[in-house]
Amino acid sequence: MMQQPEAKTISLAKIIVFIYGIISYVIFLAIFLYAISFLCNIIVPKSIDSSPEIPLVKALLINVTLLGIFAVQHSLMARQKFKTWWTKFIFEPMERSTYVLFSSLALLLLFWQWQPMGGIIWNINNLGGRIILLSLFGLGWVIVLISTFLINHFDLFGLRQVYLYLRGKDYTFLEFKTPGLYKYVRHPLYVGWFFAFWMTPRMTVAHLVFAIITTIYILIAIQLEEKDLIKIHGETYENYRREVPMLIPFLAQFK
Numbered sequence: 001m002m003q004q005p006e007a008k009t010i011s012l013a014k015i016i017v018f019i020y021g022i023i024s025y026v027i028f029l030a031i032f033l034y035a036i037s038f039l040c041n042i043i044v045p046k047s048i049d050s051s052p053e054i055p056l057v058k059a060l061l062i063n064v065t066l067l068g069i070f071a072v073q074h075s076l077m078a079r080q081k082f083k084t085w086w087t088k089f090i091f092e093p094m095e096r097s098t099y100v101l102f103s104s105l106a107l108l109l110l111f112w113q114w115q116p117m118g119g120i121i122w123n124i125n126n127l128g129g130r131i132i133l134l135s136l137f138g139l140g141w142v143i144v145l146i147s148t149f150l151i152n153h154f155d156l157f158g159l160r161q162v163y164l165y166l167r168g169k170d171y172t173f174l175e176f177k178t179p180g181l182y183k184y185v186r187h188p189l190y191v192g193w194f195f196a197f198w199m200t201p202r203m204t205v206a207h208l209v210f211a212i213i214t215t216i217y218i219l220i221a222i223q224l225e226e227k228d229l230i231k232i233h234g235e236t237y238e239n240y241r242r243e244v245p246m247l248i249p250f251l252a253q254f255k
């Protein structure tokens with residue numbers, strides 16, 4: 001009889017952790033949809049290419065700071081050393097969901113405080129050209145989504161971790177795998193981001209700043225991610241790195 005409350009507390013903790021994971025995921029999904037609208041200038045009140053409201057230099061400083069906050073949060077919290085330290089304070093099955101939640105909050109701050117800067121770099125009025133660019137923009141988001149499922153969508157967004165905990169099972173690391181798109185490039189998900197960030201019929205200064213900084217950030221992030229992947233998978237990843245190009249399929253010189 002005395003043990004009953006303890007058993008109840010444990011299962012309640014599991015349910016709370018699971019709900020936390022679901023809430024983080026739902027917030028991420030909302031931010032993901034918001035990001036699509038923000039980048040292609042539909043539905044949202046302020047988008048990446050809206051009219052400027054403050055002087056150019058001030059807007060540039062704010063935008064670079066917002067992108068910097070996201071980059072630091074997203075890269076720092078993904079490093080193994082940080083996770084080892086962080087899980088002394090935060091319950092391990094919640095670690096990935098917390099990463100997803102913090103990433104969503106950093107993006108929310110970016111969308112909220114973003115300063116449009118005006119200045120048209122290019123503006124394609126031709127209908128065919130617009131359709132092609134918008135299709136490539138959409139393709140980018142589809143590639144991103146497909147890539148997450150090829151690796152393991154539910155693990156990347158923390159749902160697998162909280163589900164395993166709910167079922168009382170230990171977490172197992174994802175196996176290294178190279179299905180589908182991963183046979184052609186090592187980072188299809190990032191290729192998807194490049195399409196989503198660069199493919200636009202109307203490129204303003206703010207959009208260009210966003211595309212350039214995120215491109216530099218992704219190229220740096222790849223180096224950090226591959227360091228970790230080599231640590232975890234050793235020769236298997238070294239061989240994969242030799243055989244498969246980083247971002248551009250069939251281009252051996254860009255390995």
Ligand SMILES: C[S@@+](CC[C@H](N)C(=O)[O-])C[C@H]1O[C@@H](n2cnc3c(N)ncnc32)[C@H](O)[C@@H]1O
Nearest residue numbers: 147151174175176177178182186187188189190
């Ligand atoms: C946001 S995903 C991006 C994956 C990859 N860089 C891409 O662009 O498609 C980052 C996570 O995927 C994992 N990852 C990257 N390549 C992988 C592979 N081939 N198999 C399994 N996990 C992988 C990394 O360890 C990291 O935790």
